[in-house]
Structures are given as structure tokens and as C-alpha cells.
Amino acid sequence: MLKLxxxxxxxxxxxxxxxxxxxxxxxxxxxxxxxxxxxxxxHINFVQxxxxxxxxxxxxxxxxxxxxxxxxxxxxxxxGKVLDxxxxxxxxxxxxxxxxxxxxxxxNHHQLFVPAGFAHGFLTLSETSVFAYKCDRYYHQEADAxxxxxxxxxxxxxxxxxxKLILSEKDAQLPHLKDLGL
Ligand SMILES: Cc1cn([C@H]2C[C@H](O)[C@@H](COP(=O)(O)OP(=O)(O)O[C@H]3O[C@@H](C)C(=O)[C@@H](O)[C@H]3O)O2)c(=O)[nH]c1=O
Numbered sequence: 001m002l003k004l005x006x007x008x009x010x011x012x013x014x015x016x017x018x019x020x021x022x023x024x025x026x027x028x029x030x031x032x033x034x035x036x037x038x039x040x041x042x043h044i045n046f047v048q049x050x051x052x053x054x055x056x057x058x059x060x061x062x063x064x065x066x067x068x069x070x071x072x073x074x075x076x077x078x079x080g081k082v083l084d085x086x087x088x089x090x091x092x093x094x095x096x097x098x099x100x101x102x103x104x105x106x107x108n109h110h111q112l113f114v115p116a117g118f119a120h121g122f123l124t125l126s127e128t129s130v131f132a133y134k135c136d137r138y139y140h141q142e143a144d145a146x147x148x149x150x151x152x153x154x155x156x157x158x159x160x161x162x163x164k165l166i167l168s169e170k171d172a173q174l175p176h177l178k179d180l181g182l
Contacts, residue, residue, distance in 0.1 A: 002035045007102070009088050009095045011115040014102065015039070015074075019109050028109060030076065031134065040113070044072055046134035051078070054124040054131065058166045059158070061121015062087060062147045062174070069143035070116035071135040080129030081105035082122040085156055087147065089182060090117035097182065099156050119147050123158055123165075146174040153177045 003016040015036075020027045029035065037043060054060065062085065065071050075084060085101045104110050104122070114120045122131060149158070149167070153176065158165075 002029075002032070002039045004039045007100045009086065009098060009100045009118075010093050011113075012086060012088070012100060012118065013040070013113050015111040015113060017109060017111070030111075030132075031074070036074075044136050046074065046136050048135045048138055049132065050135065051130065051132045054082075054129050055166070056124055056127050057160065057164045058129075059121065059123045059149055059160075060168070060171065061085065062119040062149055062154075063121060064089060064117070064119045064145055064147075065137065065140060065143040066145045067143065069137055069140045071137040072116045073114040073120060073133045073135050074111055075104070075114060075120070075122075075131070075133040076109075076111040077104045077106055078130040078132050079106050080124060080126035081107070082124050082126075082129050082131060083158065083160070084112055084122045085120070085158070086112070086114050087119040087154060087156075088115075088117070089119050089147075090115075091182070093117075097153070097177065099154055101156065121149060123160055125160070145180075146171065147180065148174040148176050151176045
């Protein structure tokens with residue numbers, strides 16, 4: 001069984017797979033194309049799987065790929081706990097510039113579907129995290145883009161002490177929405 005829960009953002013949803021537990025541990029189908037299509041009605045050809053590890057306080061984001069390289073992503077946590085944040089950057093969408101945040105953890109096993117045209121980021125809340133995601137477009141360095149995590153126009157409460165955040169040099173210098181003409 002795979003359950004879908006809507007979010008306040010258009011086309012963005014949470015997937016909750018069945019998790020089987022026994023004396024050995026747990027089992028889940030972390031992705032089944034057939035079940036994904038049945039539950040979402042979407043036919044998406046995921047072509048790249050990514051995995052990153054982070055320590056507590058690492059904030060990656062908010063990222064997207066520009067134009068024709070925009071990626072839909074199906075994101076999940078393999079180990080640990082993160083605050084996952086998405087922003088609808090699709091001009092014309094009824095939820096344009098609105099954000100949504102949710103906890104993804106190896107306890108709740110939730111997955112988040114991030115539509116193409118969204119910016120995405122996450123903050124590691126556990127001592128370490130292993131984050132995994134599927135993308136429907138290949139990585140293109142030239143199309144790599146992002147929005148500053150603390151953009152006042154987004155007003156996202158990351159619920160974490162700012163002085164303890166760890167960012168890449170690139171992410172610390174990302175533009176604001178208004179610099180992107182959004
Ligand atoms: C994303 C990506 C990065 N790279 C390389 C580029 C760079 O040398 C190194 C680290 O890249 P980054 O610093 O961009 O990695 P990271 O900050 O983890 O980027 C990721 O953040 C999350 C929030 C997302 O949503 C992803 O789509 C992706 O943008 O890995 C690839 O080779 N392929 C890829 O698909």
C-alpha cells in the first residue's frame with residue numbers, strides 16, 4: 001500500500017509507503033513505478049538517483065534547475081531526520097511563491113514529491129542524515145540555480161538556531177527571489 005497525502009501546494013504531495021516490521025527490522029518498497037503511477041496518476045521517467053550525507057545543522061538549498069532542465073524529484077530520508085522545504089516557483093501557479101515544510105525521517109518513512117519548477121532544500125536535524133532522491137532530468141551544472149534560504153519574501157521559519165547552520169559557499173550567496181525577477 002502506498003498512501004498519498006496532499007499538501008497546501010499545487011501538485012506537491014507526500015507519499016506514505018507501507019512498512020513491514022518484524023524481529024529483524026523493517027522492509028518497504030521505497031519506489032515502485034507501478035504503485036507510484038496508480039496512486040498519483042503521473043507518468044514520470046525518473047532518470048537519476050542521488051544520495052547525500054549531512055551532519056546536524058547542514059542546510060542544503062533552496063535549489064532548482066532552470067528552464068528546460070527543471071527537475072521533478074521524489075525525496076526521502078534513508079537515515080536520520082530532516083526538515084524538508086519546498087517553494088512553488090511556477091509563475092501562474094495558484095500557489096506561486098508559497099512554501100511548505102515537512103519532517104522526513106527514517107521513523108515516519110515519508111517521501112515528498114517535488115514538482116518541476118519548485119525550489120527544494122532541507123535541514124538536517126539528526127546527528128547525521130542520509131538523504132536520497134530520484135530526479136526526472138539529469139543534472140546540468142549550467143542550469144543549477146537557487147534562492148537564498150533566508151529570503152524575506154519567503155519568510156521560512158527553519159526552526160533552528162542560525163549560528164549553528166552549516167551551508168556551502170554557493171548556498172550562502174544564492175540570490176533573492178527579487179534578484180531572479182520573481
Ligand atoms: C546535484 C548534483 C551535484 N553534483 C556535484 C556538483 C558539486 O560538485 C557536488 C555538490 O553539489 P551541490 O553542492 O549542488 O549539492 P547539494 O547542495 O546537495 O545539491 C542538492 O541539494 C538539494 C537540496 C536538491 O534539491 C538537489 O536537487 C541538489 O540541488 O556534486 C553532481 O555531480 N550531480 C548532481 O546531480
